[in-house]
Amino acid sequence: MTESRDQGAFRDPEAELLSDDGNLALLIRLLKLGSFINTPMKEGVCEPHDIAQTELKVVMALAGEGALAGHDLVNIMGMAPMNVSRAIAGLRERGLIESVEDRDNRRRKPVRLSAAGEEFYKTFGPELQKLSDEVLGTLSARERASLTRMVDKVNAAMAGWITSHHQDVKLGR
Structure with a gap:
């Protein structure tokens, strides 16, 4: 050998x-x-806002998709159920999320950002802007527009894959 x-x-x-x-x-x-x-993301966004990466991912998913149940988040983000459950508990304890009713399925327990959660999400703006400038700043306007179209197309394909393989997942938006 x-x-x-x-x-x-x-x-x-x-x-x-x-x-x-x-x-x-x-x-x-x-x-x-x-x-x-x-x-x-950990060093530039999570640490300044005293939020765990898993919690940040849940906040960003809820901000982007709307109300989601824990199992939706597990399937969307590919995370262990225990990690998602802990993130939801931590965010609920901080008053950043709230439960909502699913009229179609009373057993489903979706959560959404609370008003405080939406405000908290907005506070990420300066750090996200700085990080995006550092990471994507070398791209021209044309390259950014092209990459945006491609990423949107890939994200749509991924969302389609998730919902076709996990029929119980409800994507909000």
Whole structure:
């Protein structure tokens, strides 16, 4: 085994996947982007606002999608149910979310941002602006417009995948 590594036989699995020009290479790049954004969001947004990353993700999901139940958040964000439950409990304790009634399914327990939660969400603006300038500032206006269209298209495809694989998930908007 050591001999083959010394002779250059060691393989780089990521490089092999990225050598594909198709969807697989792009998916790997998106996954890497999703991983890389966590540290700047944690340091640039979560820490100044004293909010856990999981809680921030729930706040942003509720701000973007409207009322969602815990299992919706689990399926949308791909997080462990216990982590989502803890985030909901922490946000509820801080008065940032509130329960709403689902008239179609009384067992479903959706939550939404409270008025205080909406105001709290708005306070992220300066940090999000600074972070977006640092991360996306090298893009031209044309590149940003193009990337926006592509991201919207990919997000729509992901939402479609989630709802087709998890029929009980209700996306708000």
